[in-house]
Amino acid sequence: MTGYLRNGYCEVPASDFGNHAIAAEVTEEFLKFSARQGNDLRPIPGMKSGCKWCLCTTRWLEAFKARGSEPAGDRIVPKIFLNATNEKALNKINLEDLKAFAADKQE
Template identity: 80%
Template sequence: MSKALNVFKQPLALHSTSPMTGFLRNGYCETPAGDYGNHAVAAEVTDEFLDFTAKQGNDLRGIGGMKAGCKWCLCTTRWLEAFEARGREPAGDKIVPKVFMNATNESALSKLKLEDLKAFAADQ
């Protein structure tokens, strides 16, 4: 069990163990001091997002078993890039991964607005 908190200041929920996610690869979107990417956003990736992030230079499909529908702890800046690009990308909102709020680390709020995350929430 993680000692970190989610965006609602509640205990951080386990996000995924298949594939094993998180900066620490423990299933939680924890953000220890060495996590400069802030892998705080508990998300479910889509093909459209995987295509988008690959075009940005981070092809997640290289991670064993990564495909649409997988749950992954995303960097806050990458989620924000997808959120901001949705209006100019042909896939629109489909490039923005759905967010599991109970498993999203509170540190995501250092770069993201709670209302933006809620707009793409999978677990509200």
Template identity: 60%
Template sequence: MDRNVFKQPLALHSTRPLTGYMRTGYCESPRSDAGNHSIAGIVTNEFLDFSASRGNDLRQAGLTDGCKWCLCVSRWKEAFDARSGDEDKKVPRIVLRATNERALERVRLEDLRKFAVDKDAGGS
């Protein structure tokens, strides 16, 4: 069973659109998922523009501002590293309860918390 960043059962992220590497609505990330689609993001127009500028136009998958989507850790981190500050809308907000613990292979929990909509989930 996949677990979130708090080592708790992974929460459902989105069924509209149906997201996840396995298209189950969860940000499951089996070892076969080389892209590590672990981050439960809420995309913004700024992130969609950023991702398209890096060669992955998520709008082709039907995503629009506010959609919940399981993001590749590397792309989220790329946006995080390119941010102008912690209010920069190019970095998607995330749902920690629905973010797979595999995200912690590439990003720190304290960095994820800066953009979390559920900062207090799972305790500290």
């Protein structure tokens, strides 16, 4: 089960120094990108494209910023679920950028 607390939600307690606030569906392109950045998530049991996971805000932001220079383009940026993303993500990421990659479009 995803979430720092393994409860299915992207809660960010004080002990979560990685700020795992982004509720996302990972892609194979993102998993490869993250591995190249030094954080290979693929050894996590069951981790594969299509998995929902609470990502660190810094890693999602790195993928977002790198999309223009990556052959995979926007596919390296995981779609996010705004309704399950913790508001602490806004400490590092602009809401409009999150909305641009939202799987659950909101007005």
